[in-house]
Amino acid sequence: MLVRTYSGRTVAEALAKVRAHLGDAALIIETRPVKEPGLFGRAVGYEVVAASDEADDEPRRQTTAAGVTLASLGSEPEPAYAPRSAPASVPATASGAPIDQELAAIRRQLARLAAGQGTPTGFLGEDLARDLEDRELPAEIVAELDDAVGRAGPRLDASQRRPFCASVLARGLDRVTAIDWSACRRLLVVGPTGVGKTTTIAKLAGDLVLKQKRKVAMITIDTYRVGATDQLKAYADLLDIPVEIAATPAQLAESLRRFSDADHVLIDTAGRSPADAARVHELKGFCRCAPGISVMLACAANAGRAEFAAVVERFSILPVEMAAVTKLDECAAPGRLYGCLRRHRLPVAVVTTGQEVPADIAPASAQDLSARVVESAVAAVA
Numbered sequence: 001m002l003v004r005t006y007s008g009r010t011v012a013e014a015l016a017k018v019r020a021h022l023g024d025a026a027l028i029i030e031t032r033p034v035k036e037p038g039l040f041g042r043a044v045g046y047e048v049v050a051a052s053d054e055a056d057d058e059p060r061r062q063t064t065a066a067g068v069t070l071a072s073l074g075s076e077p078e079p080a081y082a083p084r085s086a087p088a089s090v091p092a093t094a095s096g097a098p099i100d101q102e103l104a105a106i107r108r109q110l111a112r113l114a115a116g117q118g119t120p121t122g123f124l125g126e127d128l129a130r131d132l133e134d135r136e137l138p139a140e141i142v143a144e145l146d147d148a149v150g151r152a153g154p155r156l157d158a159s160q161r162r163p164f165c166a167s168v169l170a171r172g173l174d175r176v177t178a179i180d181w182s183a184c185r186r187l188l189v190v191g192p193t194g195v196g197k198t199t200t201i202a203k204l205a206g207d208l209v210l211k212q213k214r215k216v217a218m219i220t221i222d223t224y225r226v227g228a229t230d231q232l233k234a235y236a237d238l239l240d241i242p243v244e245i246a247a248t249p250a251q252l253a254e255s256l257r258r259f260s261d262a263d264h265v266l267i268d269t270a271g272r273s274p275a276d277a278a279r280v281h282e283l284k285g286f287c288r289c290a291p292g293i294s295v296m297l298a299c300a301a302n303a304g305r306a307e308f309a310a311v312v313e314r315f316s317i318l319p320v321e322m323a324a325v326t327k328l329d330e331c332a333a334p335g336r337l338y339g340c341l342r343r344h345r346l347p348v349a350v351v352t353t354g355q356e357v358p359a360d361i362a363p364a365s366a367q368d369l370s371a372r373v374v375e376s377a378v379a380a381v382a
């Protein structure tokens with residue numbers, strides 16, 4: 001089977017080239033925009049990947065002899081995933097790999113395309129492509145990375161691919177930023193059940209009291225779960241800070257008034273299932289009961305894509321300003337997590353990385369969240 005990529009300023013123009021070269025029986029495998037450099041570049045044209053039953057020996061030999069260059073082909077069909085701006089004669093491939101390896105990767109990629117599994121990974125190299133797949137990075141982001149590595153060309157040797165991809169990914173998490181405590185004096189943490197809200201509050205309180213020497217108080221409005229108030233009280237005792245229980249928005253406002261001399265007041269809430277709209281709605285009154293309450297949404301790093309989306313969507317009725325990503329240590333699919341964070345543009349402020357209070361918490365970093373997606377399997381185990 002012959003698989004080729006045709007480009008044009010419009011899809012119709014590219015399809016006309018397909019028809020001219022492969023005839024009406026050609027099978028269209030994929031249509032995709034060609035973007036300007038950068039993750040969010042504007043579409044400047046289109047590519048159509050098409051296949052026909054014709055044998056492809058002759059054109060492929062031609063490509064090999066030219067060292068995977070497009071220049072010799074002029075306006076002829078381009079081999080899939082060859083670099084768009086390759087110089088006229090290049091002894092090695094654009095990604096710096098030996099030609100044999102690169103061609104083998106391209107052939108595998110063509111086979112995947114022909115089988116309808118088409119995420120392009122030819123420039124990433126097999127190891128990295130496999131790691132990204134294992135870590136469940138969404139296919140469209142894998143394709144963007146592949147494209148970025150392809151565009152970087154020979155400037156990027158194999159050892160630089162992972163850090164390069166981490167930087168590209170980090171640019172996509174533009175809302176990740178550590179908490180600005182100078183603007184956050186009253187923090188109310190919401191989220192689904194068991195996600196780690198109470199321990200995150202205890203960790204934040206520990207950081208503020210022990211490291212930053214701030215005056216902190218805690219309030220819980222979780223009068224729902226048996227043992228919830230005792231759990232927070234135990235942490236408050238350990239840190240030697242005051243804690244109050246508030247059952248209604250009016251009581252919360254009253255407690256906040258009593259704690260007006262505290263630098264920071266951290267407010268714990270009962271876990272709410274995203275399936276229970278009414279109970280999430282109840283939290284609105286608590287968020288609005290006093291001015292200057294910042295709302296943080298706690299999301300588990302190990303949640304599935306649909307589960308994550310349901311949480312973000314359900315809690316979006318509240319004035320959420322920032323997010324905590326909890327249980328990062330239990331996250332076996334950092335690529336999936338990355339996809340969720342980017343898709344929902346979550347302003348992640350902290351991540352928690354274990355059960356230990358107060359140690360297992362860190363300010364959120366786009367670079368770190370991205371590095372987890374691309375680090376080599378050896379580094380990931382270490």
Ligand SMILES: Nc1nc2c(ncn2[C@@H]2O[C@H](COP(=O)(O)OP(=O)(O)OP(=O)(O)O)[C@@H](O)[C@H]2O)c(=O)[nH]1
Pocket residue numbers: 191192193194195196197198199200222225228269270271272326327328329330352353354355360
């Ligand atoms: N592995 C791991 N476990 C965590 C982390 N954060 C919290 N946990 C554990 O998750 C469990 C639930 O934590 P809580 O803080 O009680 O969760 P919650 O959201 O307050 O729960 P509810 O109030 O019942 O909705 C506890 O066993 C915590 O130790 C984390 O970062 N990593």
Ligand SMILES: [Mg+2]
Pocket residue numbers: 197198199222228268269270271
């Ligand atoms: Mg709790």
